[in-house]
Amino acid sequence: MEHKNMNNLKISAKEQPLFAIMEIVQRHQAEQGPAIPILQDIQSAFGYVSPQMLERASEFSGIPVSELYSIVTFYAQFRMEPIGENLIQVCHGTACHLAGAEKITESLQFETKASAGGTSPDGKFSLEKVACLGCCSLAPVITLNEETNGRLTPDKIKKIVKETRKLSAKNAEAMGVCTDA
Amino acid sequence: MPEPEYRVKVGLATCGIAGGAAKVYARFQDALKGSAVSLERTGCIGMCYNEPLVEVLEAGGKRYLYGKLTPDDALRIVEEHLKQGRPVIDLLLLGEGCTPGEETFLDKQKRILLKNCGLIDPENIESYTAIGGYEGLRAALTAMTPGEVIEEIRRSGLRGRGGAGFPTHTKWRLTREAAGVQKYIICNADEGDPGAFMDRSILESDTHSVLEGMLIAGYAIGASAGYVYIRAEYPLAIRRLKLAISQAEASGFLGERILGSDFSFKVFIREGAGAFVCGEETALLMSIEGKRGMPRFRPPFPAQKGLFGSPTSINNVETLANVPRIMHQGAEAYSSLGTEESKGTKVFALAGKIRRGGLIEIPMGTTINKIVFEIGGGISTGKPFKAVQTGGPSGGCIPASLGDTPVDYESLKKIGAIMGSGGLLVMDEETCMVDVAKYFLTFTKDESCGKCTFCRAGTNQMHKILERITQGEGREEDVQILVDLAEKIKSGSLCGLGQTAPNPVLTTIQFFRDEYEAHVREKYCPAKKCKALIEYKIDRDSCTGCTLCARQCPTGAISGTKKEAHSIQLSACIRCGLCINSCKFEAILISSNPKVKA
Ligand SMILES: Cc1cc2nc3c(=O)[nH]c(=O)nc-3n(C[C@H](O)[C@H](O)[C@H](O)COP(=O)(O)O)c2cc1C
Ligand code: FES
Numbered sequence: 001m002e003h004k005n006m007n008n009l010k011i012s013a014k015e016q017p018l019f020a021i022m023e024i025v026q027r028h029q030a031e032q033g034p035a036i037p038i039l040q041d042i043q044s045a046f047g048y049v050s051p052q053m054l055e056r057a058s059e060f061s062g063i064p065v066s067e068l069y070s071i072v073t074f075y076a077q078f079r080m081e082p083i084g085e086n087l088i089q090v091c092h093g094t095a096c097h098l099a100g101a102e103k104i105t106e107s108l109q110f111e112t113k114a115s116a117g118g119t120s121p122d123g124k125f126s127l128e129k130v131a132c133l134g135c136c137s138l139a140p141v142i143t144l145n146e147e148t149n150g151r152l153t154p155d156k157i158k159k160i161v162k163e164t165r166k167l168s169a170k171n172a173e174a175m176g177v178c179t180d181a
Numbered sequence: 182m183p184e185p186e187y188r189v190k191v192g193l194a195t196c197g198i199a200g201g202a203a204k205v206y207a208r209f210q211d212a213l214k215g216s217a218v219s220l221e222r223t224g225c226i227g228m229c230y231n232e233p234l235v236e237v238l239e240a241g242g243k244r245y246l247y248g249k250l251t252p253d254d255a256l257r258i259v260e261e262h263l264k265q266g267r268p269v270i271d272l273l274l275l276g277e278g279c280t281p282g283e284e285t286f287l288d289k290q291k292r293i294l295l296k297n298c299g300l301i302d303p304e305n306i307e308s309y310t311a312i313g314g315y316e317g318l319r320a321a322l323t324a325m326t327p328g329e330v331i332e333e334i335r336r337s338g339l340r341g342r343g344g345a346g347f348p349t350h351t352k353w354r355l356t357r358e359a360a361g362v363q364k365y366i367i368c369n370a371d372e373g374d375p376g377a378f379m380d381r382s383i384l385e386s387d388t389h390s391v392l393e394g395m396l397i398a399g400y401a402i403g404a405s406a407g408y409v410y411i412r413a414e415y416p417l418a419i420r421r422l423k424l425a426i427s428q429a430e431a432s433g434f435l436g437e438r439i440l441g442s443d444f445s446f447k448v449f450i451r452e453g454a455g456a457f458v459c460g461e462e463t464a465l466l467m468s469i470e471g472k473r474g475m476p477r478f479r480p481p482f483p484a485q486k487g488l489f490g491s492p493t494s495i496n497n498v499e500t501l502a503n504v505p506r507i508m509h510q511g512a513e514a515y516s517s518l519g520t521e522e523s524k525g526t527k528v529f530a531l532a533g534k535i536r537r538g539g540l541i542e543i544p545m546g547t548t549i550n551k552i553v554f555e556i557g558g559g560i561s562t563g564k565p566f567k568a569v570q571t572g573g574p575s576g577g578c579i580p581a582s583l584g585d586t587p588v589d590y591e592s593l594k595k596i597g598a599i600m601g602s603g604g605l606l607v608m609d610e611e612t613c614m615v616d617v618a619k620y621f622l623t624f625t626k627d628e629s630c631g632k633c634t635f636c637r638a639g640t641n642q643m644h645k646i647l648e649r650i651t652q653g654e655g656r657e658e659d660v661q662i663l664v665d666l667a668e669k670i671k672s673g674s675l676c677g678l679g680q681t682a683p684n685p686v687l688t689t690i691q692f693f694r695d696e697y698e699a700h701v702r703e704k705y706c707p708a709k710k711c712k713a714l715i716e717y718k719i720d721r722d723s724c725t726g727c728t729l730c731a732r733q734c735p736t737g738a739i740s741g742t743k744k745e746a747h748s749i750q751l752s753a754c755i756r757c758g759l760c761i762n763s764c765k766f767e768a769i770l771i772s773s774n775p776k777v778k779a
Contacts, residue, residue, distance in 0.1 A: 033471035074473040076455035094376030094606050095532040097620050106757045110735040132375035135199045137229030137538030150199035154759050
């Protein structure tokens with residue numbers, strides 16, 4: 001699956017990954033200290049950064065691959081594994097902790113069958129724990145594919161997961177129709 | 182163009198959207214198609230507890246604020262208020278005809294910095310310039326030397342809002358005086374405190390004021406470029422910043438020879454990558470330079486040798502947003518608010534077990550009780566007020582008994598807490614203070630960059646001890662070990678992360694020692710939070726056998742026949758609490774776990 005592309009890349013990351021990485025590197029060429037933005041753009045185009053992508057980015061940018069490794073292993077944002085179709089981030093900031101974030105994570109794990117920090121066996125959901133999404137007065141809070149949802153209860157989680165499943169089944173069907181035609 | 186009879190403003194900051202405001206906006210859009218009503222977007226007015234919020238402005242000047250709206254409520258407002266001129270009283274929070282109560286939330290505040298939030302459209306630069314936006318910059322560029330700008334900031338008494346409270350003018354002066362052709366201004370929008378959202382709200386609701394503050398700072402210190410270092414978790418703020426930058430460029434406030442002066446300035450955005458320590462200024466510099474965010478020793482200070490080796494002033498979002506206000510209204514107006522040592526106002530993100538949680542602004546020196554009870558409306562759960570936590574992982578817990586402490590840099594420091602960046606978490610009796618301390622240590626041990634041994638290993642050790650205390654395996658000497666370790670971590674760490682990480686533990690021990698002792702000696706959690714120390718039971722008399730809880734239980738620990746009292750199989754129960762949430766009859770009780778022996 002192609003990750004939601006927020007980069008306005010001219011090139012499809014899925015079809016021509018090599019060129020996509022080249023385009024990303026070129027875009028940041030003129031900047032001072034471009035390593036992190038390059039990696040962020042790669043992750044947002046592909047959904048994750050793989051060792052192969054790091055090699056390519058290093059070749060194109062001249063930044064040693066060891067330096068790129070040291071960055072992706074230091075910063076929590078970077079994932080080295082592909083993620084599921086839907087990314088759910090559960091806030092475990094202080095307000096959400098007090099409001100029962102643990103319960104929300106537990107019911108999400110139960111509903112999606114993904115473990116915290118992992119992806120569900122059916123590839124539909126990835127769960128991540130994050131610190132404070134900045135909506136503390138609506139705690140507990142999650143984001144589902146970047147859309148923030150607040151005042152959650154285990155019941156609402158059930159509903160959200162169900163709706164997301166339905167939506168992604170519908171999308172898959174629509175795609176199927178397209179390819180058949 | 183004649184003024185429209187009605188203007189409808191929908192609060193579309195992240196908190197509003199999280200509460201469903203985008204759907205409400207869409208419903209208005211549909212229902213108002215072809216009508217003369219002007220539908221507008223705005224930022225956060227701070228009443229996050231009432232999101233989604235919608236304000237209706239009548240041509241005659243009357244204003245009505247609606248809250249907690251559903252998309253269907255939007256239709257009612259269109260039908261009854263906008264078409265028939267009858268405000269929908271039962272949805273009203275403020276305005277003629279509504280039951281009083283909510284106005285105290287705003288009336289008890291002093292909103293200078295937040296005055297535009299919820300008023301203007303942050304995505305429209307004209308909305309900002311129409312109320313005096315960029316006039317502060319114009320005044321600085323056309324009528325003042327950089328030295329005079331710094332002097333004005335000195336007279337205002339502005340101190341850094343990022344946590345430490347360092348005088349802003351000193352930082353600017355040192356950067357200005359440092360040798361170097363290239364200088365930088367950095368806006369610290371990393372907002373790392375996990376329970377704080379002031380900077381996000383300001384950036385989303387009054388984006389241009391932060392840019393204007395950066396420009397004035399840039400002019401004052403002689404910088405030609407600035408960076409905003411912003412958390413990646415704030416996508417809406419990032420989007421609005423990008424938009425604001427392009428609008429400011431198009432309007433001549435940003436770029437070459439700004440407003441016809443010799444001053445040129447560029448702004449770049451750098452997204453954080455999920456490391457709390459990168460809010461610390463030297464780590465932040467490393468991160469922008471494209472390296473691991475590890476703090477380094479100071480001196481040299483960033484003002485001497487900062488970004489890419491050039492003199493750099495790093496200022497917090499709120500600090501910078503204050504600057505245009507000061508330039509516009511003058512230093513005196515600003516310094517007339519606050520206390521002797523702490524001038525002006527401070528924005529707080531009020532959250533936790535509070536009835537009216539949201540974004541508030543108060544003059545420095547306002548007491549904690551006033552914030553909690555008058556502005557915040559008291560405790561949301563109806564249970565007694567226990568403590569507030571300020572300063573997040575670097576800060577401390579202040580017990581209810583010290584509720585008359587004024588909120589200013591010095592008074593908070595005196596009682597072992599800190600002002601911090603503005604997170605203010607309210608806790609009630611159901612909050613376990615040992616659990617809170619453990620929560621913060623979990624955070625800091627994970628976020629320690631690992632450079633200093635005491636910070637890395639010490640926070641891990643403290644966490645282990647707290648873990649075993651909450652597990653009912655605490656030892657008599659544990660509290661003392663925590664205190665000793667805390668002192669060593671504080672003195673053995675290079676940066677503020679380690680130096681302040683023990684604060685949540687130290688203050689909870691100082692003020693809530695009895696809770697630690699109950700956990701250690703009696704294996705008892707007074708707040709009934711620590712899972713290992715509690716047990717769930719179904720009260721056979723209250724249980725109606727509705728089966729709701731049994732269907733909720735993820736481990737199948739609850740059994741029983743329909744319409745008969747159910748029971749919980751304790752060995753299977755993971756104490757997740759889902760059953761309690763589902764029970765409508767308060768039939769599920771929590772008691773101490775008799776199996777952990779004191
Ligand atoms: C671990 C750590 C995290 C920090 N996080 C932030 C932050 O998220 N935002 C911020 O403005 N300052 C943060 N600071 C403080 C900055 O180092 C710096 O003092 C501040 O940005 C200076 O701005 P000010 O003078 O306007 O307050 C942090 C400090 C430490 C030690
Ligand atoms: S603590 Fe969860 S949004 Fe802030």
